[in-house]
Amino acid sequence: MNLKTPALPGVAAIPPRRRRRYPPLNALIGGGLLAALVLLALLGVVWTPYDPLKLDLLSRLHAPNAVHWLGTDEFGRDVFSRLIIGARTSLWISLLSVSVAVVCGTLIGMLAGYLRGWTDRILMMLNDALLAFPGILMALGIMAIVGASQYGIVLALGIAYTPSVVRVVRGSVLSLRELEFIEASRVIGNSELYTMFRHITPNCLAPLCVLATSMFGWALLSESALSFLGLGVPPPAATWGSMLSASRTYISNAPWLGIFPGIFISLTLLAINLFGDALRDRLDPRMRK
Amino acid sequence: MFRFISHRLGMAVPTLLLISVIVFALIRLIPGDPALLMLGDMADPQSLADMRSSLGLDHSVVTQYLIWIKSVLSGDLGVSISSRQPVLDLLVERFSVSATVVLVAVLLATLLAVPVGLLAAWKQNSAMDLGLVGTATLLLSVPSFWLGLLLLYVFGIQLGWLPVIGYVGFGSDPMKALTYVVLPIVTLTLVEFGAIARMARASTIEVLRLEYIAHARAKGLSEGAVLWKHALRNAFAPTWTLIGLILGNLLGGIAVLETVFTLPGIGRLMVDAIFSRDYPVLQGCLLLITCIYVLVNLLVDLLYPLFDPRVKL
């Protein structure tokens, strides 16, 4: 099979000769939304309407009202306050897991792309095997082993996403190797290792950024999915995912418990998708108008 | 062609072996074993030991693996620890449920999304394009399980049109079976619609820029013919790859959706197998899923030349 390797976004980066005066619409909306969500998360550090962890067994499952804007949950905790601190936990977990995946994946991908030959084949076989493994299941297994803590999730998701990064990085490395500026570096007399770090690594960053953006969205989803399957972030800490999954029992009589976290997750994913699109358009000359 | 297939299947063997080792090791790293789970708080040392030896867990892990792999090679996937059903039967039964939902949903999503993507690309940057892309992106951003819950709430609980739980095989009562899978299929279709439509749009935009489209126009073809006859086939090639990817991933697990809709699918089976430490079931599931993954990829590659004859196998 000789599928043409798609041109690498960013590598051939042809000049933004005419600089746009305004960023495109998707970047504006996506970036704006993201900024708002991050602000919300930061707000949670200093202020929430109520103590998000405080149980109030007398006011359980109150529908949204003037006192509790988004209602209360089954323990009488304020949903809005929990959403605010949930933003921080959710975003932080996603960020960390993506970082773990990016760091591990880049190292392994570079190694495979650099060494080639049998090392590459064996690493790739392992990687393909892991890719065939349903990610959420792998994360579930790892969580069961290391325990359901915030960092357990980070580790589990990080490991589960590493194979995708490895694949992208290795692909970039292999196609970059064929480009003339890499050959030029060799002709200059630079060592392979130097070429790897000075020329190949920085040029892998663009596709990696795009991948990392979408992985951030996946991580957020997976965190929720894990909660759904029964192994999420341990309470009393709140994440959107755990709130959503806990709400399921009350869907018939307290739908607000599920609707609001769902909206927040959707908004974040929307922001990420738009932002990712903008990033890809910017990095990939083919997508430019 | 034959060479290609045999090569690919050959490559799959080490992958399968590797997967089986990983699964075997991973699941045994999880604290707690099936015997303990079955006995619960009543587990006294004697009954635990009895149970373990009756499950064959008293051998070393390596021996257990060898015993297992030997029986797999002779076509026997073993018996579920928790339900005592043959694993193969369980897999066939559960997989057919997941596969029905996934295949129908992906097919529907493709049929809807590709024309939409084509249209959006053709009218690139118009209000319609913005609307369609916006919708697709929005759908892509909604977590499937949340969407599922909302649909369940509206159609199952509020309107009461569709049953909320359970599953009936298509074999026994097709009409009734349909009512159980409608919501999961709709949910999955909507979510995948987003991804496929965006992909179809992006690749159509790429294709519409190429000279052969200008050539087709220069022949005097109408816009419809240009899109339908010239752009679609070429633009579909990358979309086809994406569909393969989606299928490969979904067939491996829509555990969360299956949980929401209580479908007895393979994803749920695996999750339950993890929780009940049902080693033979989990091992069987992953073997099956890896095979499916390999086969789906193979199928995608085999069909690819239909859309892009330049690709040789």
Add this chain to the structure above:
Amino acid sequence: MNNYVKTALAVALSACTFSMAVAQDKVISVGLNGDIRSTDPGVNRDDNTDAVMMHIVEGLVAYREDTSVAPMLASAVAVSPDGLRYTFTLRDGVHFQNGQLLTAKDVQWTWQRYLDPKTQWRCLAEFDGRGAAKIVDVAAPDANTVVFTLDQANGLFLAAMARPDCAGSGILHPDSLAADGSWRAPIGTGPFTLGKWQKGQYVELERFKDYSSRAEATADGYTGNKQAFVDKVRFEVIPDSASAKAALLSGGVDLLPDVTAMDAAQLKQVKNLQVQVSPIMTISGLLFQTRDPLLKDVRIRRAVALSLDYSQMVAALSDGLSMVNNSIIPTASPYYDSTAHQGYTYNLDEARRLLKEAGYRGEKIRMLVNKRYPQMFDMGLLSQAMTQAAGLNIEMETLEWGTQLERYQTGSYQMMSFSYSGRFDAAQSYESVIGDKDKEPRKVWDNPEALAILREAQREVDPAKRRPLFDQLHRLMLKDVPMVVIYNGTAIGAMGKRVEGYRSWPVAKPRLWGVKLADTSK
């Protein structure tokens, strides 16, 4: 509010369509949280299997509503003065589901099968001498009499025989086995016969038309008049509790035998739904690892016990359905008396004082919880929040249930929120917690004095003499605080209004005989 109206409407609507579809047959569908494991009673089993099998087979004796033991297939039971010989007289005219008459030979055959180690009967250990007494002989002197001979007296012999996890030692017709001795299908004497079992989806039972019921006016526990009124019972497998609840609301199932207290509170408010509550024998509470460097100090353990506001907590956990019980003897037990009723008194000042005295300075205490069982999780969550007020720094660690069990089994934890499944005798309840940690790390209470008292209680058969022993144990436990028992569970059945005659009970298993479906199809 509006929602409820709509929901009610939906329920009514779907109920209509439902009953129209099955105009000729009365079918009650019951939610089951997992599939049955087999149709072989008491052999390849779990709770759900037991629940279903107890509709098909019947034993010589069975539990009454109050968990005492009464005859079932037997019309009378006579015990020899030395307690070694039990003579069962069988009821006349009892038919097996294949039409055959029940004879002493069938009882003898069934018991021989159960006592054969190859059968792998769940309760073999109770009768082969490993547990209490050994059955040395099962004789059938005539067609209506069966005589069991034991090697020593055993006050719990009949109680063990009636246990649901032994499938009530249900009597089977030999045709239940295939010619080669392998299991085919149960042919019992119960009010229902096995219908279709669609694995992973449902089990259907059909009314046994020629059921020979006892003469009592009504059903009583697993005995009494067990005449069935519905034509079919369909156990729907719904592993997920939220879905199960949704199914009940939409009319997909008529009855959920076991819903959580919190769900019950909501379901109660829905028109057309009703709930049935009964206390059960499970014991829920917080376990301490008394060998933990921090928690080996009884003052800290005591401080935890004193900082819990039990009445508020239990009210929340059971939604007002259970009462506080700091004793390991369940409230439903005949041994639950005024001594057992004494417990800890919520006293934050005292708790703080104890902590100060113990030199506790906010060290982190990890409490294990799981999400498989919501009530354990909620109990942990509430305890964590309440103990905070006394200055305790408890952190929850959510484990997957299997992992938590492993930790329980090996004793490697500081605290955990845990539930013991129901034991029907007080001695068994104590037995599950008292023991030597060196030999059995899962035992939470390692106290030689307590162990000695327990052994005495196990040997003793006279209830009047056992009672003071249990009282003594309870007082000792309150002093030692190896664990804080908080409450006993409740079995709450939730069902549509058209379901009549269903009752929850301490054995916490559904019983569908005696249940009628009101006609709503008009």
Add this chain to the structure above:
Amino acid sequence: MSVPAPLLAVENLQIRVGVDGPLAVDDFSFTMAPGEIVALVGESGSGKTMAARAAIGLLPAPMQVCGGRIIFQGQALDSSNAKAMREVRGARIGMVFQEPMVSLNPALTIGRQMSEALKLHTTLDAATIRERCIAMLQRIGIKDAEKCLASYPHQFSGGMRQRIMLASVMLLRPALLIADEPTTALDCLAQLDVIELMLELTREQGTAILFISHDLSLVARYAHKVVVMRSGKAVEQGRIEDILFAPKAEYTRQLLEALPRRGELVPVPAADSALLQVRDVCIEHPGPRSFWGRSVPKRVVHSVSLSIAPGETLALVGGSGSGKTTLGRAVVGLVNPCAGAILFQGVDILKAANRAHRLQCQMIFQDPYSSLDPRMTVGQILAEPLRHEPALTAAQKRQRVTDTLVDVGLPEQFRERFAHQLSGGQRQRVAIGRALVRRPKLVIADEPISALDMTIQKQILELFERLQRQYGFACLFISHDLSAVERIAHRVAVMNQGEVVEMGARDAIFDAPQHPYTRRLLAAASPLEKRADGSYRLRASVI
């Protein structure tokens, strides 16, 4: 004799980018008679393609016609009337595109693509259409026409595809054929082939050609009339004899001046021994890999020998696939030969550690867009080779970079720019600077100017020559462009299918070629020559 009514008249055409963007074509007019061949020439960005595409109503998205008229066969073409335009397209105006690789739909068979327009514009039945297609394919020299109809475009070479494309357009006997750089992407031999075929077909059918090209020689050879365009405007237009052979406008002169000519060579210093010796070198490309990693290699260079003296420029010419680039890459050590020896200053670089050799031997790549690391500044790119000059201090290195910038004619402030902020010519200057910053003895230049515009080509060649004079390096100049070779090479080696078929001094090769392949190459080129009086003529073919 009455002047026939023009076939096509473009009057005051204006094309704008978007609604308020700059004008791509401004006040542009020309006419052409039936059967006439009119060439639009100009550099990239001159608007020649846009002007031609406007005639058929196929401007790419943001471009819009905003003024002027286009009259075809006496009827004004209104691109807003889509239906009417579609009837003209294909049937009366045909178009052939530049890139044969992308202008046929890869997913459809040739047969389907050929018959499509016939089905659309005629009422012929399927059998007749098929017959006509087969006849046409046979006419353009395709042996198995039946099989060709069922084949896909990728199964043919670029030249073949361009012929098929022509065939499918000419099937409809259009009155006007718009040919947008139809041969630019082909090598010189295929180029000739396609052009000749196009002329034959149009002559037979009396079709006029609107020929868009940047290649003045080609235009001079085949067109009747020429329109020279610059920045969207016509600079001058008229008959070939009046414009190209006797240019009046300054810009036309400039263009013609940019054509490389044989000139005085950089003197070669006397030397005792060759700087580089290539002896019986064979090179193989690995074939497709099988499952077990075996691969059947394909030999692309067969036992080639050549040598370069210090300061000398040896040109390696040949068609695409002749193995010239592979040989060049072997000399810098990017490819390992499977047999033979490459001696640099007498040392076999295949055996010795090639570090020292690399320091002395540099390469300039073909594509200035991909040969510079997009994440480095010009300063960093130029300084990088100096990493391996431990003798230089940091200040000296900095100075060397500054000197190099001056050498290649880039202002100092370019030091901080990134490659994507430079034009193609500027990039190639940086690439040359990078190759020369370490003062190598040998430079391999792989088609260094073929991606550039005519006037830029000239500047780069001049720069290269100046630097060679200044630093005295030897050069292996790989090119398919014979006129550039004629300009700077001391000696020429002609390669065909992996072998050197002829080698000799420049004048000998160009004036008295021996090998038939060389002759064919030269015949295909036939450049414009400047005469002593300042006028131009086409050089007579040597065959």
